[in-house]
Amino acid sequence: MIEPSHLKIMVALHEKGTLIQAADSLCLTQSALSHQIRYLEKKLNVKLWQRYGRRLRLTPAGELLLKVAQQVMPTLTQTEMTLKAMGEGLQGLLRIGVECYPCHEWLTQVVAQFLQTQANIDIDIIRRFQFSGVNGLLNHQVDLLITPDFIDNKNLHLQRLFDYEQVLVVPIDHVLANNEYIHPEQLSNETLITFPIDRERLDIFHLFLWPANIEPKVHKQIESLAIMLQMVEHQRGVCVLPEWLANSYSQQYQVKKMRLGKVGIFKTLYAAIKKEDKNIPYIDAFIKLGIENAV
Numbered sequence: 001m002i003e004p005s006h007l008k009i010m011v012a013l014h015e016k017g018t019l020i021q022a023a024d025s026l027c028l029t030q031s032a033l034s035h036q037i038r039y040l041e042k043k044l045n046v047k048l049w050q051r052y053g054r055r056l057r058l059t060p061a062g063e064l065l066l067k068v069a070q071q072v073m074p075t076l077t078q079t080e081m082t083l084k085a086m087g088e089g090l091q092g093l094l095r096i097g098v099e100c101y102p103c104h105e106w107l108t109q110v111v112a113q114f115l116q117t118q119a120n121i122d123i124d125i126i127r128r129f130q131f132s133g134v135n136g137l138l139n140h141q142v143d144l145l146i147t148p149d150f151i152d153n154k155n156l157h158l159q160r161l162f163d164y165e166q167v168l169v170v171p172i173d174h175v176l177a178n179n180e181y182i183h184p185e186q187l188s189n190e191t192l193i194t195f196p197i198d199r200e201r202l203d204i205f206h207l208f209l210w211p212a213n214i215e216p217k218v219h220k221q222i223e224s225l226a227i228m229l230q231m232v233e234h235q236r237g238v239c240v241l242p243e244w245l246a247n248s249y250s251q252q253y254q255v256k257k258m259r260l261g262k263v264g265i266f267k268t269l270y271a272a273i274k275k276e277d278k279n280i281p282y283i284d285a286f287i288k289l290g291i292e293n294a295v
Contacts, residue, residue, distance in 0.1 A: 005036075009026065047059050092282065093143075097137070100147065113289050133145045143274075155275060166240055177256050182261070187209065
C-alpha cells in the first residue's frame with residue numbers, strides 16, 4: 001500500500017534533485033532515505049528512479065507516482081491543518097438549531113458579528129426539526145440550540161442569554177387597548193395568531209389561557225411576522241410577541257403591546273450545548289456574542 005511518507009519522498013526527490021538534499025528536507029540520513037527508496041521499489045515491484053551521476057531521474061513509473069503525489073499531498077496537508085485547527089477550535093462548522101421563531105432579527109445580528117470575527121468558521125442554521133432540539137444536540141445533528149425552554153439534562157450545558165417579556169399585540173383602537181393588563185377570559189372572543197408551533201409549547205396557552213380553562217375563539221398559525229402584524233393592524237386578530245420584538249415594529253404598524261396578566265409572562269432565552277463542547281473557542285465566542293447582543 002502506498003503511504004503518505006512514500007508520496008513525500010517522491011515530491012522531495014523531484015524538488016531537490018539529489019539524494020542528499022532530499023534526505024535533509026525529510027530530516028532523514030542519506031542511508032535511511034536510500035533504504036526507503038529500495039523498500040518502496042521492492043514493494044511495488046517496479047523501478048521508480050534511475051541514477052545519473054549524483055542526480056536521480058524518474059522512470060515512467062516514477063513520473064506516474066510523482067503526479068499522484070503532487071495531486072494528493074496538498075490535499076492531505078490542508079486536511080491535516082484543518083483537522084488541527086478544528087481540534088484547537090480555530091476552524092469548523094457551527095450548526096445552530098433554533099426553537100425560537102421570533103428570534104430571527106436578534107440571531108441575524110449575532111451571526112453577522114460572529115462571521116466577521118471568526119473567519120474560519122461557517123454557520124448552518126436549522127430552523128425546523130424532525131426531532132426535538134434536545135435530541136438534535138445529543139445525536140450530534142446540531143452543535144448549539146437556541147431555545148426558550150429550560151432544559152434539565154446532565155449531558156447538556158444551559159447558558160442564559162437574556163430575559164424578556166411576552167406581550168399581547170392588539171390594534172391601537174382595539175377594545176382591549178386601554179386596559180392596564182389583559183385577563184385570560186378577555187381572549188375568549190378573539191382570533192389569536194401565533195407562529196406555527198405546537199400549542200403545548202406556546203406560552204400564551206400553557207402559561208396564560210389553559211390555567212384559566214380558556215380557549216381563544218379562533219387560533220391561526222402564520223409563519224411570516226410581517227403578515228401577522230398586518231393582520232393585527234387590520235383588526236383580523238391579536239398576537240403574542242416578545243416585548244423587544246413588539247417594540248421594534250411599533251413604528252411600522254398601528255399596534256399596541258399589552259401585558260398578559262397583572263405580573264406579566266417573563267421568559268428566558270437559552271443557548272444549550274453538549275457539556276463536552278464547553279471549551280470549544282468558537283462555540284464559546286458565539287454564546288458571548290449572544291449575551292452581548294441581549295435585547
